[in-house]
Amino acid sequence: MAINSKRLSGKAAKRPADDQNGYIQGPLKWAIAFTVSLGAILEVIDTSIVNVALKDMQSSLGATISEIGWVITGYAIANVVLIPLSAWLGDYFGKKTYFVFSMVGFTIASVLCGFAVNLPMLVICRILQGLCGGGLLAKAQAILFETFPPSEQGLAQAVFGVGVIAGPAIGPTLGGYLTDGLGWRWIFFINLPIGILAVAMALLFLPKNRSKKEQVKQKVDWWGIGLLVVAVGSLQTFLEEGEKDDWFSSRFIVTLAVFAVGGLALFIWRELTTKAPAVDLRILRHRSLAAGSLYSGILGMGLYGALFAVPLFTQSVLGFTATQTGLLLAPGALASATVMILLGKLSNKIDPRLLIASGAIGTTLVMNQLATITPQTGTEELFMPLIWRGATTVLMFLPLSLATLGSLPKEAVSSGSGFYNLTRQLGGSIGIAILTTLLAQREAFHKSVLLAKLSPYNLETNERLDLLTGVFQQGGSDATTAHQQALASLENLVNQQAAVLSYADIFHFVGIVFLCSLPLILFLSKPRSGAKAPVAH
Structure with a gap:
């Protein structure tokens, strides 16, 4: 069906496409959904796409292993700092302006990463990429909640969720192909055509910002922003670098822990006492958001933790290449996308809390199945567990988003989405840090037992x-x-067997975490089915 050009213009997208409750109607809403989801997919893929190219970058730029790790760490730190600020930035500059600016900045930073002539330039450009990309994920989800009526939220969030769930698996696969075939710089250059397309779609389809008369400019909470940077930046660096420096035996890591705890305490005090906070922590008074955000952290541990463990096992123990590992993960990503779309059509008919419980139990069973690995385990033994992992994760991801954010008042969705996405990102970092440490400890334990x-x-x-x-x-x-x-x-043989047993231990650990998280579901709310809401701007 052809879309009238007048209807898609920024001027026309404001009113004619809105219904009486403020939701967008007609084909325009799906154009908006694909636009913001495309930006979110780029951000998620770039979180993991560089992992398989680190060795090539290291040799090309003459860096050490610890130095090249900052290509990942810098991006992750910048990402988590911006996510909770995305609601305030969207309100201050206008949602459309902020999203377009973030997309343009992300694309330019990607190209600069590709042209990096040394490691400092690459790390700085990755930080810029993370700062611009941090707003894309949370803002995309918030825009979808403000665009679609409650009855269509399931399918809209499914479109968004396909990229978020499949992205961590697509990243290494795509990165492996590009690095092997064209060189590591192309993992950044590939963002240029997609970024240009996303910017053009955003300019064309996203509703225009509020007028200057409607938009209320608040004072900038510089103290809150500064404390957030110190607290979250220190925490993320602590999680990224802790295992490499043997945690609290390092003065640097101890200093980071002090700054993280102290900065977080001061940040919470500041945001709860100021009249115009940079991050509205008062939204946590909504029980569903508080419980859902905590569960989101656990989901991040399982989602990113399991995806972290499987490639490590296949490459370090089974001897798979990066491309082979990516191909092994691809069917699971396809299963996630398929179940996501099917679930999007059924989510309004089933209590999301039942789906989340089913997903948690299913993921526990899958983790126990993965824990049966042996040195002889191959693609055939891993194929179905990874398919089921992709499917069961979706049973938690999509319903959790709906149960956490779907019951919020419309004006609170943007702030809630930022906090919800932050906990998932931090949960992933915490999960990887815990699993990396646990893996090393359990491997040393099993080796000592076997040698005895x-x-x-x-x-x-x-x-x-x-x-x-x-x-x-x-x-x-x-x-x-x-x-x-x-x-x-x-x-x-002893080292190999110890490694296999330690990977089995961490798969068991992830399964136990999901099983223990089930009581949190009792605090989640059922999404509203048709409540009126103010017009989205």
Whole structure:
């Protein structure tokens, strides 16, 4: 169906397409949905797309492993700092203006990343990319809640959720192909045509900002913004760098922890006492938002934590390449997208709390199935569990968004969306930090247990050592060399088995976390089904 050009203009999108409750009607609302979702997808994919290209970047720019890690850390810190500010920035500058500016800035920063001639330039450009991208995710979800009536929220949020759920899996796959085929710089250049398209669509389809007479300019809460930067920035850096520096044995990490805790306490005090806060924490008086945001953090741990563990296992233990790992994750991402769309059509007919509970129980079962891995595990054994992981995660993600934000007053959705998305991002960072530390600790534990059983007085150990020595002697090694090779081979087997057991432990851990989170569902509310709301601006 053709869309009348007058209707799509910024001037016409204000009133003729609005219904009496302030929601957009007709094809325009779907144009808005695809526009904001495209921006959100770009932001989510760029969170993980660089992971598979770090080695190429390291050799190209002459950086160390710890230095190149700041390409990820800088982006993540900038991202989480901007997410809670997205509601205030949208109100201050206008939702359309802020979204377009963020999209333009993100695209330009991506191109600059591709042209980076050294590591400092790349890290600075990644920080700029994260600052611009931080507003895209929360603002996109808020715009959808303000555009679609409650009866259509399920399908609208499904369109948005496809990118958010599938993005972490698509990123490494796309990054692997681009890095292997064209070079690491193309993981940034690929954003240019998509970014231009998203900007053009935003200018064309998004409703115009409120007039200057309607828009109330409040004083800028510089103290609140500064404390937020200190608190969230320190916390994110603490989570990103803690495991590398052995946590609290490092003075740098201890300092970050002090700044995070102290900054957070001062930030909360400031925002609750000032008349014009940069982040409206008073919205947490809504029980569904408070409980949903906490559950969102747990979902972030499971979503990003499981996606973090599987690629590590396949590449470090099974020897998969980045591209092979991406292809292994792709069917799960496709399953997520399929279930997301189907669920979007049914979400208004089923209590979201039942769906969330089903998803949590289903994810627990999937994690227990993944915990049965062995050194001989291959693609066939991982295929179906990853398909089910993609499907069960959606059962939590989409209904949780609706249960958390769907019952909020329309004027509170923007602030609520920012806080909700922040907890999911931080939950992912916390989950990865916990799982990385747990993985190292459990691997050391299992290795010590296995080595305790390898004794020169153990008959089975001696038989295995003699067998391996004989194999190496048949290969042409002398007796002494063959014995050393047999010992090294036995050590490799121990290391491999310890790694497999430690990955099984963290899969069990993620499953237990989801199971223990079930009581939080009792605090969630059922989304409103047709309440009137003020006109969105």
